[in-house]
Amino acid sequence: MKNAINNTFKSGLILSTALLTGALAITAAFTQSKAEASMNVASIASVTISAKRMTEEQKMAYDATQNAMQTVLISAKRMTDEEKLAMDEAEKFQRQQVAQKAARKNIQG
Numbered sequence: 001m002k003n004a005i006n007n008t009f010k011s012g013l014i015l016s017t018a019l020l021t022g023a024l025a026i027t028a029a030f031t032q033s034k035a036e037a038s039m040n041v042a043s044i045a046s047v048t049i050s051a052k053r054m055t056e057e058q059k060m061a062y063d064a065t066q067n068a069m070q071t072v073l074i075s076a077k078r079m080t081d082e083e084k085l086a087m088d089e090a091e092k093f094q095r096q097q098v099a100q101k102a103a104r105k106n107i108q109g
Contacts, residue, residue: 047074
C-alpha cells in the first residue's frame with residue numbers, strides 16, 4: 001500500500017514537472033518572439049532615393065546605353081544618440097528652409 005502511494009506521488013510529481021516545464025517553454029517562446037518583433041520594428045532604417053525626372057526619350061536612351069547589371073552599394077555606420085539627434089535636427093532645419101522657399105515662391109508668383 002505504501003509502495004503504491006509512493007509510486008503515485010512520483011508519477012504525479014514527474015507529470016506536474018513536465019507540464020510546468022512545457023508551460024514555461026511556451027511562454028518563453030511567445031515572449032521572445034514578441035521582443036524580437038519589437039526590436040525589428042525599432043531597428044528598421046529608412047532610405048531616401050532621389051533622382052531627376054526624365055522624359056520617355058531620356059529613359060529609353062538611358063536604358064539603351066546600359067549593358068551591364070547595375071549595382072547599388074549601401075554602407076552605413078552605427079550612430080550614437082547624439083549623432084542621430086544632430087542629424088534629425090539638420091533634416092528638420094532643411095525641411096523648414098524648403099518650406100519657407102516654397103511659401104515665398106507661392107506668395108511672389
